Amino acid sequence: MEVKTEVEMKDHAVINLNPGLFAVGRSAEWSERNRTLLTDIHPFKSELVACVGGKKAKEELSHPETVFEQDLNVYFIKWNNIPDNQLAKSQELMEVQEDGEEALVERVGMEHLLKLSTYYRDSIMRHLSILQGEVLDDCDTENGQANEEAQAFQYIHALWQLCEIFYFYLTSPQDQVQDHYIDWLNKNFPSPSTMEGQSIISDSDPVNHEDSPLDASESAEEIKNLVVGMPLRHEETSISAYNTKWRDWHNRCRMIYRAMEGGEENDEAWSHLHKLVSLLQGDEESIMESSQSWQEAVCAMLLYSQPTITVANFPDLVETCFGSFGVEESSAFDHATVSLINGNLGKFIILCNQIDWWFVAHITNLLYHMGLLEELDSMFPVDMHEYFITSYAETLVSHSSLWRVALDYFANCPKSGHEFLEQYVLHIPLTSDRKTKKLINIMAKQKSNRDQYGAAIINYSKINDTRNISQIANNLISAYISTGDLSYVKVIDSVIGLNSLYTSSMKFLSQYRDFHELYKSQRFVEAGKLLVSLLTTHTAPRKFWITILIDAIPLLEGDELVFDTFETYELMRCAEEIATSPRKRDYFMCLINAGQPSKTVPNDVIESSIAEMEQQMQVLNMACVRNLARATIVQY
């Protein structure tokens, strides 16, 4: 018989099971009556098995025990369960991760990281607008879930953008904060909303208020001009122009405020105006009183009191506003915002971790690539970057569709990802060909990232992925060009014989290695023949011809005659083909860039390298001519 059991997650991280295994309040009694609880964690999912367990064996008990039905039930309980209705969203956010990582592989500096960051934010916004749509659609049924989620994503976006502002835009302590902060607040927490704004406008017209005494309405007119005439940073061409205008304006506010002193304090309209002017002249107390949140108070202070505040002084202002709004009532989001502004990244990350796992994994990933996590290394015993990514990925493994995404996350962790990957991959039951292929592909990709090319090739060959095998061969070729080291190529020895991996580039690599072996053992004639055959059979990629031709020079100049006339002609033909090719410069560049991976080669270096190679080609031509003469004499 099946017992319907519901498990519910409540506040304070308690998973409740309903009905419970034991009768309420009777657990002590049950414990005395030989019962305990047994558990076993699922081999790889966020799931466990639990059941009532007998502590002693039947034979060890003095009285026979009665066994109840609930003693014999086994329960499967999941945690971190991502429900199916959220699947699409999770996947959408995942895709960003995948695309994003591709960009990161190139490690091309802050500019690209910023692009990546914006990309993430856009996708959060897209997701948010879908959620907000759901909230509106379901306004009758009170869709609490979508609402909560929308709020969480709003927070996530706000923190993400703030991170961007302080680490991409405001990088100097002297940078001014006002513009960025106000933009940030308006974008993430628009207040009043458009609807509220409309109602405010239509509601009252203080200037023409019938009941106002004369001097109040005069003041109102003046104040209206004051508000309209407030200088705004983006309307001014320079900071100093803005500063001057703002000071003038501020002085006018203060004058009006002073002029109003001793006025009709009992009159409601008048006292409203008085309050308004005190806000405009930047009175801290009034601002705190009138603001609905500390974020809003910060904004008002930036507008009316400290418009030119810099990054260096901003944290003090934020602390003041935050402090006067009651630290006890603030949320993890508030604290995270303040920590970020204070530059306390360690605390910021800990708080992000309380907000959302997806968020903390991706924001630390961004911070990591910006090189900002290094300073935190000593603070925490774990590698924060991979800790959060692997923790998040582990929550996805359980899901019937998201496991693939989880493995991709693991694959993106260079330090520990491989071990996670291996463990999880081994445990995932292979139920279809497609699944098997995908797993092999992931493992191969990971191996190739870790320079375990041999194993990667074997994996790729299992699924006939010649494209990736060629890619590995090209990597090895580039590695040779840059280091002159061919020891890497040894890895392919272990896999030769699997004919499916005999792609042309792999074949070239293997034969080119043989050339070097022959050369080393001074079997020059054989080496020379092999070298020429690489050119004549088009085994060598065109971009590699220059290298081969230069390799031929010592053979041409040696004591022993290596190349016959035909072979010499072939070398000359190839040299000519390069020299007259419209892509000649590309071929040179290819060698120069391969020698300098990850760096942009300065122009003067490029020019001198090209000059040097041109010179070597000249040497080759001369050597070919001399060799041709020698060969002709020998042959005839």
Next chain:
Amino acid sequence: MASKSFDTLHDEMIHDAQMDYYGKRLATASSDSTIRVFDVDAESISQTSKVLSEHKGPVWQVSWAHPKFGTILASCSYDGRVLIWKETAETGWTVIKEHKKHKGSVNSIAWAPHELGPILACGSSDGRISLLTFTEEGVWEDQMIDEAHPAGVNSVSWAPAVPAGAITKPGSNSAPITLVKELVSGGCDMLAKTWLWSNEKNRFEQSGTLEGHSDWVRDVAYAPNIGLPRMYLATCSQDRTVLIWIKDASSPDQWKKTKLTETPFPDVVWRVSWSLSGNLLAVSCGDNKVTLWKENLQGNWEQVSEYNEKGAVTTGPSGSQTSGPKQINNSVNSAPPAGTAAASTS
């Protein structure tokens, strides 16, 4: 939060329930002397094979071998015997080995990490631990560790075969890793002891004594060590405490002891179980709770969640209607609570 349950149809109390390597099958051991094997999938749980009833007394534990050795299940019993079962398509489950060298109840069994080959460790009330190995010659050999815990062995567990910190360097595929062959046992002498294989002496030698509990040690469990430069070991006891023992790769002879909680658990702690990556520990206790623990960023152990009988009080039939899954909430709640005091959100 999805959960499913089913009736095992055992006649007496259950002593163990273990999932296989893929989480597709569940074996339960009972005081009714039988073992039952169930197929588990997303929709249903079904008992497809016959009841395994070769034991003559209560079955204490079952242990699934790594699938590379076939579908193999070991069981140990109050009858003093260890049975090794193999399932084949033709004959179903059959006993392929009966191990009866123990002179008392066999309380705990554990298969070694698969890298070490098919080796089963068995702990008995006779105070001894036996190691049962299926050799390359195709025969079973056994070896005894005498007087391991003279008052009785309650639990055995194997250390991960790959030493901590061995493969943390990317691209380190050159030198073969020396595998670790070590196990831990917990006993009625209130101790946990580690045993390391000695190639010279061709036997297990005691390599450490873990003192810290004040009553019988009930369960011991080495954690898998993915991506960490240290080794974790959990022990739980009738003294109602759980201890976490940590050993750094840099100082391999020193276990550092940490209490999982300062206040003891409300009742005897019966089982400790690690997740695949070793970063989550499940503790089950006689007070009817399973709690999940995770080491936080500062190196302290914090409770991730617990599940208990409270649901019966707080939610009636309608309560279950509101228990809709909330992804954001769940991830907040189950995130490792890594906050400092200042990070408190309440």
